[in-house]
């Protein structure tokens with residue numbers, strides 16, 4: 345039986361432990377993320393998608409090594425869903441890497457209000473044995 349793991353964004357392996365998903369989890373376990381690249385039109389996706397939203401072709405995983413980004417947008421969540429209510433208020437931010445790919449994640453180490461354009465760094469946390477998270481650090 346496969347070991348159960350959870351990903352920060354609310355996905356769990358209870359629902360679909362596909363080979364694609366297993367590869368994504370394995371990368372997270374090694375504290376790295378993967379992008380996906382369309383096998384037809386070469387569009388790139390972060391987080392990865394199994395199918396290209398432009399041409400519907402399948403995608404394949406590719407290493408993603410960028411860790412520095414700029415804040416392009418954020419929201420301060422005061423009224424959180426039940427599962428995150430203990431963390432409210434918290435900040436969810438969209439960071440853009442130099443390649444132009446964007447990633448949404450929490451910022452967890454803010455000492456003041458975020459500012460569009462500020463530098464972000466991709467970080468990883470091990471919440472417990474079964475959960476690996478990625479987040480923005482400032």
Ligand SMILES: [Zn+2]
Nearest residue numbers: 382385396399
């Ligand atoms: Zn495509």
